[in-house]
Amino acid sequence: MTRRFFLIFLFAAVLPGVITGASAPRSELRIRADKLVYLERGEIAEFRTNVVFERDDFKGRSRYLKLDKKKNEVFASGAVSGDIFNQGKGDMSFATEKLFYGDASGAVFSPDKSRFVVNVSTTGTRDVYTINCSSFSGNIPDKQFHLTGKPVTIEGERLSGFSDTLDCSPAHALMRGNAHLDYLEAPAAAGQSGDASLRLPWKADASHIKMDFDGDEYEFKTDVRGVFYPKNAENR
Numbered sequence: 001m002t003r004r005f006f007l008i009f010l011f012a013a014v015l016p017g018v019i020t021g022a023s024a025p026r027s028e029l030r031i032r033a034d035k036l037v038y039l040e041r042g043e044i045a046e047f048r049t050n051v052v053f054e055r056d057d058f059k060g061r062s063r064y065l066k067l068d069k070k071k072n073e074v075f076a077s078g079a080v081s082g083d084i085f086n087q088g089k090g091d092m093s094f095a096t097e098k099l100f101y102g103d104a105s106g107a108v109f110s111p112d113k114s115r116f117v118v119n120v121s122t123t124g125t126r127d128v129y130t131i132n133c134s135s136f137s138g139n140i141p142d143k144q145f146h147l148t149g150k151p152v153t154i155e156g157e158r159l160s161g162f163s164d165t166l167d168c169s170p171a172h173a174l175m176r177g178n179a180h181l182d183y184l185e186a187p188a189a190a191g192q193s194g195d196a197s198l199r200l201p202w203k204a205d206a207s208h209i210k211m212d213f214d215g216d217e218y219e220f221k222t223d224v225r226g227v228f229y230p231k232n233a234e235n236r
Contacts, residue, residue: 029103030054043070057085058140074101084140090170093117106141118168120213129156131166144169158184175209202228
């Protein structure tokens with residue numbers, strides 16, 4: 001039996017964390033890959049094949065990664081994916097082809113088509129929202145992201161929709177510009193009272209649609225138009 005062994009490089013860049021409000025300092029960025037090449041007298045490090053880059057609240061993967069140690073900037077390309085951890089409440093993941101990442105600030109930007117997935121798991125609410133966009137920017141420590149697309153599309157077990165742009169976090173999503181949302185009928189959670197009408201199907205258009213994932217609440221502003229379907233309606 002033939003075995004193939006890969007040499008794995010581990011590079012730890014220890015840099016000062018950025019503290020905003022009550023945020024804790026972030027851990028160092030850890031990078032490993034099958035191959036490492038130093039350029040420009042060690043100022044540039046290129047990681048190639050099976051690249052993994054991570055912090056305590058984030059893990060990314062790609063085929064290629066370039067680390068500019070002077071600028072504290074990372075560029076990743078080739079089947080880039082990432083998982084953003086939020087203690088099991090609104091964990092997020094994404095997939096794209098190119099990603100720019102500022103190590104000191106935690107800012108990210110992708111100019112390519114991307115897919116975001118938000119896993120909502122709160123009291124009375126469990127759902128997975130898949131969001132497709134043409135580009136996105138945001139901040140990993142703050143877990144705030146701005147998606148563009150014309151349209152950006154969002155789909156979950158109980159809803160689907162689209163808008164020109166979408167701002168999302170683990171708890172909220174704000175759809176702006178030509179926003180449309182279809183809400184499907186959903187049964188009440190066990191032991192949950194609330195307004196039963198909110199669980200009936202409806203669809204709406206507006207310039208702004210805000211969704212509260214935690215409270216399963218929806219707010220519409222400007223040029224609002226909608227259709228509310230009564231229970232057991234035959235034509236929807």
